[in-house]
Amino acid sequence: MSRDLSKKDLYEGVKTLVERRDSPHIHLSQHKLFSLFSIGFQYLLYKASKAPGNYIIRIENSSLADKLAKRSKDPSTRRFITSMLLPRKLKYNNSTFYLDFFHIGSWNMTKDLAMENIKGALIVKTTSSKPMEDISVPFQELETESEEKPEVQDLPQNYFLTSLQSSVPETIIVAYENQFENVQKINFPFIKKDAQKILGGVKISENLDWDNFED
Secondary structure (H helix, E strand, O other): OOOOOOOOHHHHHHHHHHOOOOOEEEEEEEHHHHHHHHHHHHHHHHHHOOOOOOOEEEOOHHHHHHHHHHHHHHHHHHHHHHHHHOOOOOOOOOOOEEEEOOHHHHOOOOOOOOOOHEEEEEEOOOOOOOOOOOOOEEEHHOOOOOOOOOOEOOOOOOHHHHHHOOOOOOOEEOOOOOOOOEEEEEOOOOOOOEEEEEEEEEEEEEEHHHHOOOO
């Protein structure tokens, strides 16, 4: 695709995640969702080659997963995610990647993985403010110590992320215009913040999420 990341920018993005992290939990918050996903995913592939184990890709919903499979900004990421969509599980050398969504009903493959074998996770969220608002679970599924009959409660805030942060050694969340606790924000200089583009003779701010426009 003509708008793919250059090999140089993709390399520099992965290198930044390898070398400049002060926290095991990273937030990529710039406006280029598909570019950031490619960088985060290629970092997980690099890590999987160095530290074999299980890796989780958690995407807000299946519709977003389809878009990532078609519009991520490098061909190997597009091929890999496309191959994962149906089985939601794919071997890569000595590692295994698992795909689930923010709905806990999709966690059937990942919830029973041995925690010591999970090496990292990549989470992708859109600008939706309450992506799990219609989901509730019994108290017991949230690992409470109560012995009473399970009741139903709303999930904790950002449970799609915190449920992984509590047990996975490294997480990367791609999310624009969101704030999370216990994460380190990393920005990439080749993703410009204030540049402008010309469209039909009109200047339009780069702050718009161009990755979310149809090609």
